[in-house]
Amino acid sequence: MKHPDFAPQFSLHLIDPYAFAKQARRVCQALSFVLLLLGSTSNVWSQSPPFGYAWGKGTQGQLGNGGNSDRSTPVQISSVPGGRTAVAVVAGDVFGAALANDGTVWGWGTGGNGEFGNGTTGSAGFSATPVQANALPGGRITTAIASGYYHVLAQANDGTLWAWGYNVFGQLGNGGTVNKSIPTQVNALPSGRTAIAIGAGAYHSLAVANDGTVWAWGRGDFGQLGNGATANSSVPVLVNALPGGRTAVRVVGSGGVSGASHSLAVANDGTAWAWGPGALGQLGRGSTAASLIPVQVNPLPGGRTFVSIAAGGSHSLAVANDGTAWAWGNNGNGQLGDGTVTLRTSPIQVTSLSGGRTFVGIAGGASYSLAYANDGTVWTWGFGSNGQLGNGSTADSRTPVQATGILVGHKAIAVGAGVNTSLAAVQDNSLPVASCQNVIVSAGAGCTANASIDNGSNDPDSGDTITLTQSPAGPYPLGPTVVTLTVTDSHGATASCSATVTVQDTTAPVPNLTSLPDATGQCSASIATAPTAADNCGGTITGTTSDSLTRTTQGTSTVTWTFNDGHGNTSSQTQNIVVHDTTAPVPVLASLPDATGQCFATIATAPTATDDCRGTITGTTSDSLTRTTQGTSTVTWTFNDGHGNTSSQTQNIVVHDTTAPVPVLASLPDATGQCSATITAAPTATDNCAGTITGTTSDSLTRTTQGTSSVTWTFDDGYGNTSSQTQNIVVQDTTAPVPVLASLPDATGQCSAT
Secondary structure (H helix, E strand, C coil): CCCHHHCCCCECCCCCHHHHHHHHHHHHHHHHHHHHHCCCCCCCCCCCCCCEEEEECCCCCCCCCCCCCCEEEEEEECCCHHHCCEEEEEECCCEEEEEECCCCEEEEEECCCCCCCCCCCHHHCEEEEEEECCCCHHHCCEEEEEECCCEEEEEECCCCEEEEECCCCCCCCCCCCCCEEEEEECCCCHHHCCEEEEEECCCEEEEEECCCCEEEEECCCCCCCCCCCCCCEEEEEECCCCHHHCCEEEEEEECCECCECCEEEEECCCCEEEEECCCCCCCCCCCCCCEEEEEECCCCHHHCCEEEEEECCCEEEEEECCCCEEEEECCCCCCCCCCCCCCEEEEEECCCCHHHCCEEEEEECCCEEEEEECCCCEEEEECCCCCCCCCCCCCCEEEEEECCHHHCCCEEEEEEECCCEEEEEEECCCCCECCECCEEEECCHHHCECCCCECCCECCCCCCCEEEEEECCCCECCEEEEEEEEEEECCCCEEEEEEEEEEECCCCCEECCCCCCCEEECCCEECCCCCEEEECCCEEEECECCCCCEECCCEEEEEEEEEECCCCCEEEEEEEEEECCCCCCEECCCCCCCEEECCCEECCCCCEEEECCCEEEECECCCCCEECCCEEEEEEEEEECCCCCEEEEEEEEEECCCCCCEECCCCCCCEEECCCEECCCCCEEEECCCEEEECECCCCCEECCCEEEEEEEEEECCCCCEEEEEEEEEECCCCCCCCCCCCCCCCCCCCCCC
């Protein structure tokens, strides 16, 4: 518990006073709505909507979002059971509270003095998310709330008042000063009066009775009770009557500096009244004087009247009947919103909102201000170091700036401000509309597909946005899947519908290889392995074919593979079988034997070669296989496998006559004569190749010399083979000379005779 002497500057606010009657109706309508739903099957709050929004200081859980850090843009206050939403929000020093649409009250943050109203105190009185206050007894329903620094004030539907929390100054109004951790009834207003409006300052409480009188209790040392005294009161005391027979319609209290709170009221004629300390001009009377009784706030210019009021730490705020906003009092941080930091003792107009917007509801924090406009947007100005302006910055602003983030697009119906914590309740006028359609889609990767069944789901509320979620979320498997579409609007309201997503496999398998490798071979070729394809549904699919996978015919032929995923989708791919014999026949013999002969030679047998495809191949040639010409000649054999591959081999034919001619006569007869002898005929020899060969000689065939001489005959077959034979020529004179004259004449002479 904090000692009151060290209470920081702060302001509290109940439901926007201008909208008080509307809020009360909303609570009743909400209760009726809940009862109606008990017998309905319509799509309504099928999941908890956002309870409200908060931003600014959050180190003690006072943002209600489950965390404990400051936030410079709005965050959702954690949802509460039953789809409840806040219709009014207020904040104390380190806690927040809200009135839900079913009349329940919820609190969060640090509530060690019993501020949660659920029976917890001390360390047990801490929760960073909303917890429910105990119900009012007798079936009563709360219709309005207000908060001080550490206490909560509630107004019930029967006009009774209830309070809980810190009570040192008697601010709970039950006649005592003991803290209460559950709702405790404020002492009844005299003469059967009932409350129609409430307000609270840092340590005091206020109420307007059904007869227009104002009542106050709690701390009074600054004149904040308005009864002309400075004493505290633990029971309601009558605030001095407003002059001229006026009656009050709404009241508020401020946080003040060290508890120096002031109070404000709006009268039935649209005038505003204030009491308590005035050193910072917060009473708006044109001076800095204090007052122990209500004094009139200086009138607004142009005949405007006050409609809604609020109080900050030491500044005051109001909304006029024309939708303008006005402020007065302390302005050290720009909390008056007039673009200056000048203290004002009379109402000064807050800078107008952009876009022609007008102000509807307003609240004051310690040194900043908060309002919502006719379009539901939220605007802030003043001190911003904890992010309480909600615009993503921690800088001060002397003119209104719009709270941003997730609050944009939501229509505020109430705002509240603590010391440095801002709160907003939002309205959802209509539920979203879910519209579904059956969808047929083609399967993608993994044999699944994503698909939306949305068929124009919408939210009738202007400015609301919707979020679509599907369950299951997808991707969806092959075949039909029943999917539920949930449409969530900006406020968390949901509607749902269902439809069927049918995923069909319309994608043919895709071959794993862009092109299949040729199956090759010399004499034959076979495809050893069937190709595969990747299918989005069937995974790996092996191709099938009715074609022969082994081919022996030389050349290129094709096999067509079919990939069938079993879902009616096929693809095909061709693969070549290339039988290409590129190997020439190999001769059986490395070298062929010569075909030889004396006079001629003939190759009797063609050689052979071995072929990888054709087996034994017999050589062919166009050359003559018989040769008679002496010498070596060649026959070229060709081995052709019929596939365009040939090899060749040569074989020699060697005609080599090595036999000399043989003389016909073993010995030649002598050629004889008395005086001479002549060989008249050349001898012959028989040759194996040349036949009869006539001998030749260089010797003289006629001889005259007595005696025997020889002639050497040579037999040459013309192939380098010769033989020889000698023949004698015998000249032998065996005849004596025959005188010519039978008788010789006598040689006579005279003297002699010769």
